[in-house]
Amino acid sequence: MGEHTIKMPDVGEGVAEAELVEWSVKPGDLVREDDVLAAVMTDKATVEIPSPVEGEITWLGAEVGDTVSVGSPIVRIKTAGGGDGEAEEIVAEAKPAAPEPEKPAEKPAEERSHKAEKKPAKDTAPKPAAPIMRAAGAPRAEGEKPVASPAVRLRAREAGIDLRQVPGSGPAGRILHEDIDAYLRAGPSQQATAARHADSSVEEIKVIGLRRRIAEKMALAKSRIPHITYVEEIDVTALEDLRAALNASRKADRPKLTILPFLIQAMVVAIRDQPALNAHFDDDAGVVRRYGGVHVGIAAQTDSGLVVPVVRHAEARDLWDSAAEVNRLADAARAGTATREELSGSTITITSLGAMGGVATTPVINHPEVAIVGVNKIMMRPVWDGAAFQPRKMMNLSSSFDHRVIDGWDAARFVQRIKALLEAPAMIFVGE
Structure with a gap:
């Protein structure tokens, strides 16, 4: 196995640094060559950073909102082959971000979430009955944010569903499409019961x-x-x-x-x-x-x-x-x-x-x-x-x-x- 370190690319126009505004991956995700790893912003132009290799994300070198200098390590990817285990440094080629896509274009993020869901684990098999049994009460601890892919969040918004009330059967409580189906099957009476509750949550939104x-x-x-x-x-x-x-x-x-x-x-x-x-x-x-x-x-x-x-x-x-x-x-x-x-x-x-x-x-x-x-x-x-x-x-x-x-x-x-x-x-x- 080998490891590649991806560096912050030169985003052009003499810019020495850029702000990291979005990660498209997390440690443990599998990526293909040219998959988008992150998006950075300089002035008002957003640039995407693609992966130059195929492998597994092992490390992220910055948080959203951080300012990253050109040439600084930002991602490490474990790849097949190599054998010496030494890290090889690669500077990715940045490309302008595409226009804001229609919602179906969020599929790559959904595919990545499905990959994470398909990783072998003893306790991650969906339990169809669980969402219906728990629909009458809050499915997670107070203040805990629901975890779901962009496609699931879009579907919930279109259906008028508060994801905080939907139990998740995926890894780490991730909400799947099957959980949305189960919540809808639970019927209006159970949904109404779950919808009304004291909300003491506080959401922190980083200004980036x-x-x-x-x-x-x-x-x-x-x-x-x-x-x-x-x-x-x-x-x-x-x-x-x-x-x-x-x-x-x-x-x-x-x-x-x-x-x-x-x-x-x-x-x-x-x-x-x-x-x-x-x-x-x-x-x-x-x-x-x-x-x-x-x-x-x-x-x-x-x-x-x-x-x-x-x-x-x-x-x-x-x-x-x-x-x-x-x-x-x-x-x-x-x-x-x-x-x-x-x-x-x-x-x-x-x-x-x-x-x-x-x-x-x-x-x-x-x-x-x-x-x-x-x-x-x-x-x-x-x-x-x-x-x-x-x-x-x-x-x-x-x-x-x-x-x-x-x-x-x-x-x-x-x-x-x-x-x-x-x-x-x-x-x-x-x-x-």
Whole structure:
């Protein structure tokens, strides 16, 4: 038998270390060549580390959340052959992580769990009657987390089953598909009895990967930037009418327009008059850098967390081009395929919660920028026109500014300029 030590690979771009965000294996697992061992993250790019050999995992050299230097040992694998028992060092070749797969793609993890379940053991044979007998009470000690493969967890979520109430018949109490079947056969009365109980458990969730980076960036922004938030109500009735008309008559190769491309264009116009808003403040150097190019970050929520893809050179794009780029970047962010360049370099940011946008928000500035514009949801409201109340489509803009370099008057003037353009949307395109 031989042993191979896998080292942390060079993930490219001169990166000397990366954060370990996921293990796909554990000691005792059998792996084939090219099976994914782990995933690491640098900036906002996730890279998978495949196994260069076939064998059994004997040792893992880091925990999820640890920062690992390139060239450091991270995995040891026992392989057939060799005979001298000496460890051979191998540097794995990293590869970009595939986009977030559909749920059936979790099969490799399920196969690994089945391999572990098939290992010979005297007491691991499933006992079909046991789940039914124990369904009426808590099947495990208080606070003990259920152990199950991703496929079993998915099935439980889809069926609305609390896995804490399902007895496991696999090794170490692992919950199998057969246990889910048995729990469902137990009937509603026994399930209801098991479902209601005092829950004193406490789950500790380690902040890692993208969520850690978001936390660090938000803490940096709030600790170093004195925010001033300005909220203004905007009548977007005319804008919504124009948007509907343009969508109804658009060509097949053009994207469907949302409010974001109009807002981007309005911001470009407003920045022509107030270039100080399109800037970075390097507070360490005491320097404000104003940019000629308007690179608009679009805060986008993904399954992994908040990312900010960037519409570059918005000043050189028309309405349709802006819409197409917003759609492309949003799709790439959700799929996890956005590049490092597409997720950096913004000079001013838009944040929107869509239909969940609320009445007003207090957006956090994307450090080191000096301004962020927040879009709230559109609501029909009665508005007094001097003679009667009229139904109008109203929307609030909640915008935050770095009060060290942007005075309240300038912040208000910027928002009022955007308000005037959105309420008379034809003015956005005058002079182009």
